[in-house]
Amino acid sequence: STFVGASFGGIAELYAQIQKAVGATERVFELLEETPEKINSNQSITTEKINGNVTFKNVSFSYPSRKEIQVLKDVSFTANFGQKIAIVGPSGAGKSTISSLLLRFYDIEGGQILIDNKNIYDFDLENLRGNMSIVPQDVILFGGSIRENIAYGKPNATEEEIFKAAKQANALDFVNGFPEKFDTLVGERGIKLSGGQRQRIAIARALLKNPSILILDEATSSLDSESEKLVQEALETLMEGRTSIIIAHRLSTIRNADVILVLNEGRISEQGTHKELLAIENGVYKNLSNLQFSNS
Numbered sequence: 283s284t285f286v287g288a289s290f291g292g293i294a295e296l297y298a299q300i301q302k303a304v305g306a307t308e309r310v311f312e313l314l315e316e317t318p319e320k321i322n323s324n325q326s327i328t329t330e331k332i333n334g335n336v337t338f339k340n341v342s343f344s345y346p347s348r349k350e351i352q353v354l355k356d357v358s359f360t361a362n363f364g365q366k367i368a369i370v371g372p373s374g375a376g377k378s379t380i381s382s383l384l385l386r387f388y389d390i391e392g393g394q395i396l397i398d399n400k401n402i403y404d405f406d407l408e409n410l411r412g413n414m415s416i417v418p419q420d421v422i423l424f425g426g427s428i429r430e431n432i433a434y435g436k437p438n439a440t441e442e443e444i445f446k447a448a449k450q451a452n453a454l455d456f457v458n459g460f461p462e463k464f465d466t467l468v469g470e471r472g473i474k475l476s477g478g479q480r481q482r483i484a485i486a487r488a489l490l491k492n493p494s495i496l497i498l499d500e501a502t503s504s505l506d507s508e509s510e511k512l513v514q515e516a517l518e519t520l521m522e523g524r525t526s527i528i529i530a531h532r533l534s535t536i537r538n539a540d541v542i543l544v545l546n547e548g549r550i551s552e553q554g555t556h557k558e559l560l561a562i563e564n565g566v567y568k569n570l571s572n573l574q575f576s577n578s
């Protein structure tokens with residue numbers, strides 16, 4: 283079940299405007315065109331394969347266009363290699379902003395972001411992003427074939443690798459169902475894929491890229507249950523062996539996360555495992571969970 287829904291009462295209210303988050307995805311696409319102000323320093327790290335340890339140390343941030351509003355305040359957390367970090371919180375709390383900073387779309391104001399204990403700004407930008415994948419909640423494919431859309435994650439991928447990625451992403455069956463198979467055109471002028479199918483293409487793309495750090499913006503709108511199951515399964519495969527930062531809406535994801543960050547108005551109000559957060563008397567997370575359980 284999802285973390286959002288009419289049956290969840292207070293949670294539904296808290297996450298009321300989550301649908302607006304579709305905009306967050308579009309923002310990410312817009313942002314891909316943006317270059318951060320800081321240029322690469324002389325010691326730009328290019329050669330090292332990133333392990334995927336991520337640390338935010340007292341990070342503060344405001345958007346250049348709205349300097350007066352501090353969007354992140356003193357945000358600190360650590361995601362060790364292979365861990366799943368779930369970020370939860372109401373709309374506008376700053377969840378997507380954390381992922382944008384990780385992708386280095388913007389420069390931070392205060393504090394530090396460390397990747398494998400090195401300052402994120404010491405990495406060559408291309409090298410850094412080459413080690414990261416993002417699976418947005420509403421995947422937009424570009425005009426072209428399914429093959430091209432998957433191979434975008436690794437332009438020199440072999441046919442076999444593309445096939446394998448599609449299989450692992452639970453996309454092979456539906457792709458093979460089209461007469462043109464991997465040559466099927468998608469995007470505005472091509473065939474219309476369902477939300478779940480598009481997500482599985484994005485998952486195949488990420489599998490092929492094989493990043494150390496995965497940023498996952500979970501879908502809030504429910505897919506039909508069969509598609510849902512296939513997407514969930516594919517995501518599990520994708521998250522294996524990497525550090526995953528998940529903007530989480532699904533209770534199962536949140537429960538299984540190694541660390542849950544409860545973000546509120548740009549501040550982390552609580553962090554810990556599901557169990558740890560439930561142990562906080564009068565905690566935000568505990569209250570959310572109580573609502574969830576009393577309503578289900």
Ligand code: ATP
Nearest residue numbers: 303306345347348353372373374375376377378379
């Ligand atoms: P949602 O769940 O609705 O996606 P969120 O928790 O991801 O919300 P953010 O998208 O990180 O929240 O936004 C945090 C704050 O920063 C909001 O007040 C938002 O209006 C503002 N904001 C987001 N993107 C920009 C931008 N590009 N320029 C200026 N302000 C922005």
